[in-house]
Amino acid sequence: MAITISDVAKAAGVSKSTVSKVLNGWTTISPETTARVNKVIQELNFIPNARAVSFAKRASKNIVFLTSLGKEEAYKNPHMFDIMCGVHNELSKYNYTVTLVDTSKDTHPGESVEKIISAGSADGIIVHGSALNEGVAQDIVTHSFPHVVIGNPGFESQLCWIDTNNMLGGQFAAEHLIDCGYSNVAFIGGKKSDFISSQRLKGLRQTMLRNGKKMNIDNIYYTDSTIPVVMKATEELMSSDHAPDAIVCENNLIAVGVSKEMSRLSLVVPDDIAFLTFDRYPYTGVIDPVPTIVDIDVYDMGIQAGNTIQRKLENPSLLVQSYTTLPILIQGNTTRNMSS
Amino acid sequence: MAITISDVAKAAGVSKSTVSKVLNGWTTISPETTARVNKVIQELNFIPNARAVSFAKRASKNIVFLTSLGKEEAYKNPHMFDIMCGVHNELSKYNYTVTLVDTSKDTHPGESVEKIISAGSADGIIVHGSALNEGVAQDIVTHSFPHVVIGNPGFESQLCWIDTNNMLGGQFAAEHLIDCGYSNVAFIGGKKSDFISSQRLKGLRQTMLRNGKKMNIDNIYYTDSTIPVVMKATEELMSSDHAPDAIVCENNLIAVGVSKEMSRLSLVVPDDIAFLTFDRYPYTGVIDPVPTIVDIDVYDMGIQAGNTIQRKLENPSLLVQSYTTLPILIQGNTTRNMSS
DNA sequence: CTGAAAGCGCTTACAG
DNA sequence: CTGAAAGCGCTTACAG
Numbered sequence: 198m199a200i201t202i203s204d205v206a207k208a209a210g211v212s213k214s215t216v217s218k219v220l221n222g223w224t225t226i227s228p229e230t231t232a233r234v235n236k237v238i239q240e241l242n243f244i245p246n247a248r249a250v251s252f253a254k255r256a257s258k259n260i261v262f263l264t265s266l267g268k269e270e271a272y273k274n275p276h277m278f279d280i281m282c283g284v285h286n287e288l289s290k291y292n293y294t295v296t297l298v299d300t301s302k303d304t305h306p307g308e309s310v311e312k313i314i315s316a317g318s319a320d321g322i323i324v325h326g327s328a329l330n331e332g333v334a335q336d337i338v339t340h341s342f343p344h345v346v347i348g349n350p351g352f353e354s355q356l357c358w359i360d361t362n363n364m365l366g367g368q369f370a371a372e373h374l375i376d377c378g379y380s381n382v383a384f385i386g387g388k389k390s391d392f393i394s395s396q397r398l399k400g401l402r403q404t405m406l407r408n409g410k411k412m413n414i415d416n417i418y419y420t421d422s423t424i425p426v427v428m429k430a431t432e433e434l435m436s437s438d439h440a441p442d443a444i445v446c447e448n449n450l451i452a453v454g455v456s457k458e459m460s461r462l463s464l465v466v467p468d469d470i471a472f473l474t475f476d477r478y479p480y481t482g483v484i485d486p487v488p489t490i491v492d493i494d495v496y497d498m499g500i501q502a503g504n505t506i507q508r509k510l511e512n513p514s515l516l517v518q519s520y521t522t523l524p525i526l527i528q529g530n531t532t533r534n535m536s537s
Numbered sequence: 538m539a540i541t542i543s544d545v546a547k548a549a550g551v552s553k554s555t556v557s558k559v560l561n562g563w564t565t566i567s568p569e570t571t572a573r574v575n576k577v578i579q580e581l582n583f584i585p586n587a588r589a590v591s592f593a594k595r596a597s598k599n600i601v602f603l604t605s606l607g608k609e610e611a612y613k614n615p616h617m618f619d620i621m622c623g624v625h626n627e628l629s630k631y632n633y634t635v636t637l638v639d640t641s642k643d644t645h646p647g648e649s650v651e652k653i654i655s656a657g658s659a660d661g662i663i664v665h666g667s668a669l670n671e672g673v674a675q676d677i678v679t680h681s682f683p684h685v686v687i688g689n690p691g692f693e694s695q696l697c698w699i700d701t702n703n704m705l706g707g708q709f710a711a712e713h714l715i716d717c718g719y720s721n722v723a724f725i726g727g728k729k730s731d732f733i734s735s736q737r738l739k740g741l742r743q744t745m746l747r748n749g750k751k752m753n754i755d756n757i758y759y760t761d762s763t764i765p766v767v768m769k770a771t772e773e774l775m776s777s778d779h780a781p782d783a784i785v786c787e788n789n790l791i792a793v794g795v796s797k798e799m800s801r802l803s804l805v806v807p808d809d810i811a812f813l814t815f816d817r818y819p820y821t822g823v824i825d826p827v828p829t830i831v832d833i834d835v836y837d838m839g840i841q842a843g844n845t846i847q848r849k850l851e852n853p854s855l856l857v858q859s860y861t862t863l864p865i866l867i868q869g870n871t872t873r874n875m876s877s
Numbered sequence: 878c879t880g881a882a883a884g885c886g887c888t889t890a891c892a893g
Numbered sequence: 894c895t896g897a898a899a900g901c902g903c904t905t906a907c908a909g
Contacts, residue, residue, distance in 0.1 A: 199655070201886060212896045217888055227894060244655035249886035252592040252901055259636070266626065268836055271619035275819045278618035279611035285637050286606065294658070296599070296636045297625050315539070315584035318634070424825075453823050460800070479615045480820025483793050485764075496608055541902060552880045557904055567878055589902035592885055 200243050209237040220245060256320050259294045260284075260506060261313050263333075264325035266299040275479050276495045277325060280347060283499020284323055291507045293320070306332025314340050321506045323347065343509050345502045349519075351392075357509075359502050359520045361493045363393050366524040367400025367445075370473060370491045373526055374443045375408050377533040379471055383416035383434055383441035385427060385451050394419075394447045397475060401445055413439045420451065427454025428461070435462060435470070443532065446474040449481055452488050456531075460485075471532045475524075486530035498522050540583050549577040560585060596660050599634045600624075600846060601653050603673075604665035606639040615819050616835045617665060620687060623839020624663055631847045633660075646672025654680050661846045663687065683849050685842045689859075691732075697849075699842050699860045701833045703733050706864040707740025707785075710813060710831045713866055714783045715748050717873040719811055723756035723774055723781035725767060725791050734759075734787045737815060741785055753779045760791065767794025768801070775802060775810070783872065786814040789821055792828050796871075800825075811872045826870035838862055 202220075206213045211234060218226050219234040226234075237243075251257045262281055270277065285295045296319065300309045310333050313319050324333065326348030334354045337344050346358035374382055382405055387394040398417065405412050416439060418430045431454065434440060446452040452474035456466070464470050466486055473489040474481075481490060501520055509515050528534055542560075546553045551574060558566050559574040566574075577583075591597045602621055610617065625635045636659065640649045650673050653659050664673060666688030674694045677684050686698035714722055722745055727734040738757065745752050756779060758770045771794065774780060786792040792814035796806070804810050806826055813829040814821075821830060841860055849855050868874055 199657070203886080213887080214889080214896055214898095215894090218895090221888080225894060230894080242655070244652060246886055247656035247658040248588070248591040248595070248597060249901095250888085251588040252885085252903090253887040253889085255588070255888095255901065257588060266622050268622070268626075270622050271615060271836070272817075272819050275611060275615055275618075278615075278621075281618075281637070282606050282608070282610050285639060286608075289639060289642075294636050294638075296634050297621070298634075299625060299629060302629075312584060315582070316587035317539070318587040450823070457825065477612075478820070479612050479818065480823050483764075483790070483820050483823060485797065496611070542904095543902080553903080554880055554882095554905080555878090558879090561904080565878060570878080586902055589885095590904085592887090592901085593903040593905085595885065595904095 199246070200241050202243075202245065205234065205237050205241060205243050208241060209234045255317070257294075257318060258292060259296055259319045260288055260503075261296050261298045261319040261322045262325065263298050263300060263309065263313075263322055263328045265301045265327040266297070267301055274327070276476075277327070279495045280325065280499040280502075283496040283501075284503045285499075287500045287503030288507060293503075293507065295323075300328040300333070306330045307336040310336045310342075314342050321345075321510055323502050323506060343506055343513075345506045345509075347498060347502055355518075357505070357517050357519065359498055359505065359522065361498065361522045361524060363396035363524075364400035364403075366475060366491045366493070367397040367402075368404045369400075369524050369526055370397070370445050370475070371401045371404035371408070373473065373489070373491075373532065374445070374471070375405075375410065377443075377471065377535055379443035379532075380410045381416070381439070381441045381443070382410070382412055383418070383444045384412070384447070385418045385420060385430055385434075385444060385455065386447040387420065387422050387451075389419040397445075397447055415439055416441050422448055422450045424450065424454040424457065427451050428458040431455050431458035432462065435464070441470070443471040443473070446472055446488075449474055449476060449478050449484070452484055456484050456486075456488070466531050467533055473529070473532055477527065489529040489532040490527040491524050492527050493524055494522060539586070540581050542583075542585065545574065545577050545581060545583050548581065549574045595657070597634075597658060598632060599636055599659045600628055600843075601636050601638045601659040601662045602665065603638050603640060603649060603653075603662055603668045605641045605667040606637070607641055614667070616816075617667070619835045620665065620839040620842075623836040623841075624843045625839075627840045627843030628847060633843075633847065635663075640668040640673070646670045647676040650676045650682075654682050661685075661850055663842050663846060683846055683853075685846045685849075687838060687842055695858075697845070697857050697859065699838055699845065699862070701838065701862045701864060703736035703864075704740035704743075706815060706831045706833070707737040707742075708744045709740075709864050709866055710737070710785050710815070711741045711744035711748070713813065713829070713831075713872065714785070714811070715745075715750065716875055717783075717811065719783035719872075720750045721756070721779070721781045721783070722750070722752055723758070723784045724752070724787070725758045725760060725770055725774075725784060725795065726787040727760065727762050727791075729759040737785075737787055755779055756781050762788055762790045764790065764794040764797065767791050768798040771795050771798035772802065775804070781810070783811040783813070786812055786828075789814055789816060789818050789824070792824055796824050796826075796828070806871050807873055813869070813872055817867065829869040829872040830867040831864050832867050833864055834862060 202216050206216045321343035324346045346356050349360040420426045475491050477492045542553050542556050546556045661683035664686045686696050689700040760766045815831050817832045
């Protein structure tokens, strides 16, 4: 029923080999033959059977996006989809297909990866941080399976990974605030033990210090990122004798709390007090005023991951250990706009 | 290098056919042989080559999730990922793999689908509303390709689709408000021409009317769903002589505007005025107070889509034209809580 | 209950 | 520049 390479060969008066070569862009076929075969392909609307091609070429032209997926994933982690979009977009350029694989039901660490590698169902794998553990890392490394991990693994390994530089994010925040003329900057962070939060704070403090605007230790708060707690912290901060002229919020939820407290205190943003936050979320636009953001371009991280794995597949000797993307600043209405 | 069915056959002292039959659960193989073969499979850690299996079985065990994906997709449509998670979760139970395909770069409507069908790269397809057009519908129908569309197609076709009942959503909203004792209900909607918005309004009005609480026509607003416009509408509404005791917001952005205006007017929710909104988004929890919601369980729609296509694949004679999911009410703090 | 053999639809050395 | 043939690793009638 479906038309095959033999049909094309017959219609074009050549062998199957020749059709295959045309299909695969071999340069050893004469222009005339190539044209004739292509014409027949067009006419018959021939599209090679993907399963046969994979089988014969011993390659699937497929990349697995390995992640941990649960019922509430879309609400808990809106960034994941954005990363996926980037990965997909980049890989589709090179005719790779991307398949989602969930590790949350693995009965032992690495189960899914082992299956993928042994079954040969993918040529490479992109591992989202949520799916990474030492079992997975082990499997990937021992099989030298083409991969890219999204997010610093956080343990010793020979994995290839992509991440953003959070300390630099803190630095960007500081530089922007200094450029805008703020000098007494406060920080409201997540838990003190949170790695990303502490990296951001570190970059912020170092940069402020380097610019002669040492942060007051009492202007640094650690919270559980819940709105009431953040509002309380903000109130305390604003009524102290070391009240800041700008607040750096470590995440969007904190920014929501700060924004709320400001309106409760009838403080005008950014005239009375400025703030900025890290990361853009689907709800960032709902915060009032729309905040200035130091963003991680997670879509771009997806693009980079896709691009890296594609290059590795094309050139297996390519050695990339890690790739770090730069944060970007998105000017909002919660800090003075210097360009206007 | 990789171990094959021949290795297993040799090690178990049987033929390849027998190993294959064990692998595929044929009941014609003696328990003893089955056990012996399985033991060898275990020992050798044999996993069949997925590409060879697909090829031989003429089936990919893969379902394509067809959608339109752009750079800002994750921000514009947070629901899409939730649907995908549902689809993936359900299909993985039946050992189907799910592959993302983006139609946004198609040069003519249906290009991607045609490729999928001709190349045989998937056994079936789930079409997200954003990727549906008459070209796609045409291709699917003429090839009788197994499919499920998410969202009512909105045009005549023989497609199989899944959607939610938005009129019923409006009815649920009305019933909840009546149960809570509200009687003068207002509606702030999206554009008058928006199908979903008008369906919700229709269900709301009919139900209010049926309960003897006819809605005042002046309490029905159509907006562009931007916060300032919604705030203005809310102010007008609240200062009129027909001020409502409850407002139904057609979407989350409208709820944000209403919530803001209430706090500006120093009205206490839900004591002075109640409101509720449709749909849960990642940022719903950020609205203050946390709103009561009439939600579409899009994750469940994904599950249903996955389940339906799986059943169709297993039993091609199964005819399902459409499947409608019920909205659910999530009690928040913007309407009186009747259960407490 | 088991196995030999053909076949799935391509690709790719190899020969010419 | 082109083609015949082997092969990719399984599955599945069919015969026994």
